[in-house]
Amino acid sequence: MNKKLLFVFVIIFSLLTAGYIYEIYYANKELTSVPIVGNIYNINNYNMHIQCSGNGNPAVILESGLGSDIYTWESVFYKLSKFTKVCRYDRRGYGGSELDNKTANIDQQRKDLFKLLNQEEVNEELILVGHSAGGLYIQHYVKSNSDIVGMVLVDSSSSVSDEMINKFYSVSILDKIKTVLNLSLAKIGVFRFIDFLECLFKFNNVASDVLVDDKIYGSRKINLRNSRYLEALARDEHLYIQMLKSTKPDLGNLPLTVISRAQKSQLKTSNEHVFENEYSKAWAVWQKNLLTLSKNSKQIIA
Numbered sequence: 001m002n003k004k005l006l007f008v009f010v011i012i013f014s015l016l017t018a019g020y021i022y023e024i025y026y027a028n029k030e031l032t033s034v035p036i037v038g039n040i041y042n043i044n045n046y047n048m049h050i051q052c053s054g055n056g057n058p059a060v061i062l063e064s065g066l067g068s069d070i071y072t073w074e075s076v077f078y079k080l081s082k083f084t085k086v087c088r089y090d091r092r093g094y095g096g097s098e099l100d101n102k103t104a105n106i107d108q109q110r111k112d113l114f115k116l117l118n119q120e121e122v123n124e125e126l127i128l129v130g131h132s133a134g135g136l137y138i139q140h141y142v143k144s145n146s147d148i149v150g151m152v153l154v155d156s157s158s159s160v161s162d163e164m165i166n167k168f169y170s171v172s173i174l175d176k177i178k179t180v181l182n183l184s185l186a187k188i189g190v191f192r193f194i195d196f197l198e199c200l201f202k203f204n205n206v207a208s209d210v211l212v213d214d215k216i217y218g219s220r221k222i223n224l225r226n227s228r229y230l231e232a233l234a235r236d237e238h239l240y241i242q243m244l245k246s247t248k249p250d251l252g253n254l255p256l257t258v259i260s261r262a263q264k265s266q267l268k269t270s271n272e273h274v275f276e277n278e279y280s281k282a283w284a285v286w287q288k289n290l291l292t293l294s295k296n297s298k299q300i301i302a
Helices: 003-033 070-080 106-119 133-138 162-169 173-187 190-200 227-244 273-293
Strands: 039-043 046-053 059-063 086-089 126-131 148-154 256-260 297-301
Touching (some): 003 190, 046 106, 070 086, 106 227, 126 133, 162 227
Parallel strands (some): 059 086, 126 148, 256 297
């Protein structure tokens, strides 16, 4: 290897190493600066964030959708706390919860939640409430837990056929490459460097903080391009597809309320509006199918 090539290699290696260390430092710094509105507990050697408020039995447990932390429940949480106990939490990698080094699976996710509730001393009977992907997850939390006395699915996903997965949820090779590339770039600090330049040259006055819907988050800012969030999201998406393929659970006579949206899907795709109409029709059918999970179910159109 000639000296010039060796010099280039050393420079590139040094930049990648510096970017990697830089990202680890700021990802940890962000985690420690996340507003903690409840309590942090050590669950299997990793900290997790939960907040409970109010008093009453049964207690309502809120499960967030794909890519979301506890703040998606902001207004709902405080309204429910006026007449019963209510809890919301961050799944691993989101909000105030650390990302572990394991592959996400539904059993581990279920154990995380009930260990958190035990640490928080939630001894009441439970009503599980899940939105979107969170609704799909909680359908599988009932297993071997007699404390669960009811369930509310808020515009929830459901198990679907392979045909429907291939039609509406298939991920192309290009999408997989893009996900891996984005995560790799995030891990070596590229996105933070771009944000820094944007801030420095006034291209973007919010820098690395991406401001999301004010109606949900108020003035809170979250970074949607940091490595911790992107890795948690990638794991969440993988688990979501797994659960879409899973066998539909049997909830017996568990009281079940399915709250479904009335408006057409706002799904953004590269296909034409025909696809959106087909997806909306399919979604409406899946909402009806959710009623078959329990012999004691009803649907509310919101």
